Amino acid sequence: MPRPPASCSAAMRSRATRSPSSSSELRAGLLQHELAGRLRRLGRGGRRIRVARQGPDDREGNADRARHGAGALLQIDGFHGIAPCQIISFNREHPRPLALGQRRYLFASLVSYTHKRMTTRLPPLTTLRAFEAAARLGNFSRAAEEISVTHSAISHQVRALERSLGTALFHRNGRRVTLTDAGRHFADRVGSALREIGEAAYLIRRSDRDKNVLTITTLPSFAARWLLPRLGRFMERHPKIDVNLHTSLGLVDLERDGVDLAIRFGTGEWPGLEAVKFLDDELFPVASPRYNRGRLPARPAELAKFRLMRSDDEFWAPWFRAARVKIDEPHSLVFNDSALLLQAAVEGRGIALARRSIAEDDLRAGRLVRVFDISAPARGANYLAWPKGKLSPNAALLRDWLLQERDLRPS
Structure with a gap:
C-alpha cells in the first residue's frame, strides 16, 4: 500500500490529538490516503502520479499556468470531506499540462471511487421498508399490518432510521404522525427506489x-x-x-x-x-354430534353453560345479538388459526364459532353440526x-x- 503524503500524515497526526468529535476528520484523512493509492495505480504504464500541496488561492487554471510541465492540479477542496490541502496531479513521460478531457477523466475516477465509499453507508433496508409503508399509509398501525409486524416494531424501525440519518422524518402528535419536509423528500426517493426493485424482481420471477x-x-x-x-x-x-x-x-x-x-x-x-x-361469509356455532354425548344446548341462552371456542379475530357478541340473548363475551378458548379451531370442534373439545366458508365441508360430511339455525354476518x-x-x-x-x-x- 502506498505511503500517505507528508501533508496528509501531518494532518492525521494533528487531528488524532483533538477531541472525539474530530473522528470524521480522521476518516477523511484516511480516505485521502486511499484515493492517493488508487490514483497511483491508475498511473502505471508510463504515467506518474504524485500528491502535491495546493496553495489556498490556487484554482485549476492557475495551477496549470504556475506549474507548467508538472501536470494539472485538481481543486477538490470541500469534496466529501477531502481537505483543501490535498490535490492530485500526474504527468506523462514528456511533461505537459493535461487536456481538459483528461482532467475530467481523473476527476470522474475520484468521484466514482468516493461514491462507492459512501454507498456502503446505506441505512438498514428493514428500516427503509418500514418507513416507506408508514409514509405512504400515513399511519404506523396500518403500516405494521401491511408488512406483518407490530406497531411497536414500525416505531422502533423508524426511530432507528431517524438516528441513522440524523434528522426527524415524522412529526408525532400522540397517535397521529405527519411527515416533516425532510421526510416527504426522503419518502419520494425511497418509495421510487423500492418500486423499481419490486418491478425488477417481478420481471425476473416472470422469466x-x-x-x-x-x-x-x-x-x-x-x-x-x-x-x-x-x-x-x-x-x-x-x-x-x-x-x-x-x-x-x-x-x-x-x-x-x-x-x-x-x-x-x-x-x-x-x-x-x-x-x-x-x-x-357468516358466523354460527358448530359442534361435533358426539360432543357432550350428543346433548347439545336446546336454546341460545344455554350456551353460557358450555365450553365455547373462537378464533382470535371473531367474537361471540355479534352472534349473541343476532340470537337476541344477553350473554357477556365469554372467556373462550381462542385459536389464531381457524383450521385448528374446527379440528378442536370435530374432536369434541367444545362449541366453536365458525365461518361458513371453512366449515361447510365438515358440515356436509357430518363431522360437525350446526347448533342453532341462527347466523351473524362476518366482518368481511x-x-x-x-x-x-x-x-x-x-x-x-x-x-x-x-x-x-x-x-x-x-x-
Missing part, C-alpha cells in the same frame, strides 16, 4: 423458466378446509401448471413475493390490487385479488376455475 409456475396465497385455515380438497381437480385439468401454495396469517406483498393470485378475507380494498368477491368476505394490471394467464385460469367451483358447490 420464461417460470412461465408455468402459478403461486397463490391464502390463510392456512382456508387452504386446509376449502382450497386443498378442491385444488387437485384444477391440477388434473391443467397438468402443465406447477402450483405453489403459500399460506400466511398476515398480508403478503404480492408483487414483492411473486404471487399471482391471493384469496383474502376482508373488504376487498387493498392498495395496488384488483379484487373480485369470491365467497360471502372472501376475495380473489391480484396485482393491478398484472393478472397472468395462469392466474386468470385459476380465478375463473375458482368462481366456477363456487357456483357448482354453493355455500
Whole structure:
C-alpha cells in the first residue's frame, strides 16, 4: 500500500490529538490516503502520479499556468470531506499540462471511487421498508399490518432510521404522525427506489423458466378446509401448471413475493390490487354430534353453560345479538388459526364459532353440526385479488376455475 503524503500524515497526526468529535476528520484523512493509492495505480504504464500541496488561492487554471510541465492540479477542496490541502496531479513521460478531457477523466475516477465509499453507508433496508409503508399509509398501525409486524416494531424501525440519518422524518402528535419536509423528500426517493426493485424482481420471477409456475396465497385455515380438497381437480385439468401454495396469517406483498393470485378475507380494498368477491361469509356455532354425548344446548341462552371456542379475530357478541340473548363475551378458548379451531370442534373439545366458508365441508360430511339455525354476518368476505394490471394467464385460469367451483358447490 502506498505511503500517505507528508501533508496528509501531518494532518492525521494533528487531528488524532483533538477531541472525539474530530473522528470524521480522521476518516477523511484516511480516505485521502486511499484515493492517493488508487490514483497511483491508475498511473502505471508510463504515467506518474504524485500528491502535491495546493496553495489556498490556487484554482485549476492557475495551477496549470504556475506549474507548467508538472501536470494539472485538481481543486477538490470541500469534496466529501477531502481537505483543501490535498490535490492530485500526474504527468506523462514528456511533461505537459493535461487536456481538459483528461482532467475530467481523473476527476470522474475520484468521484466514482468516493461514491462507492459512501454507498456502503446505506441505512438498514428493514428500516427503509418500514418507513416507506408508514409514509405512504400515513399511519404506523396500518403500516405494521401491511408488512406483518407490530406497531411497536414500525416505531422502533423508524426511530432507528431517524438516528441513522440524523434528522426527524415524522412529526408525532400522540397517535397521529405527519411527515416533516425532510421526510416527504426522503419518502419520494425511497418509495421510487423500492418500486423499481419490486418491478425488477417481478420481471425476473416472470422469466420464461417460470412461465408455468402459478403461486397463490391464502390463510392456512382456508387452504386446509376449502382450497386443498378442491385444488387437485384444477391440477388434473391443467397438468402443465406447477402450483405453489403459500399460506400466511398476515398480508403478503404480492408483487414483492411473486404471487399471482391471493384469496383474502376482508373488504376487498387493498392498495395496488384488483379484487373480485369470491365467497360471502357468516358466523354460527358448530359442534361435533358426539360432543357432550350428543346433548347439545336446546336454546341460545344455554350456551353460557358450555365450553365455547373462537378464533382470535371473531367474537361471540355479534352472534349473541343476532340470537337476541344477553350473554357477556365469554372467556373462550381462542385459536389464531381457524383450521385448528374446527379440528378442536370435530374432536369434541367444545362449541366453536365458525365461518361458513371453512366449515361447510365438515358440515356436509357430518363431522360437525350446526347448533342453532341462527347466523351473524362476518366482518368481511372472501376475495380473489391480484396485482393491478398484472393478472397472468395462469392466474386468470385459476380465478375463473375458482368462481366456477363456487357456483357448482354453493355455500
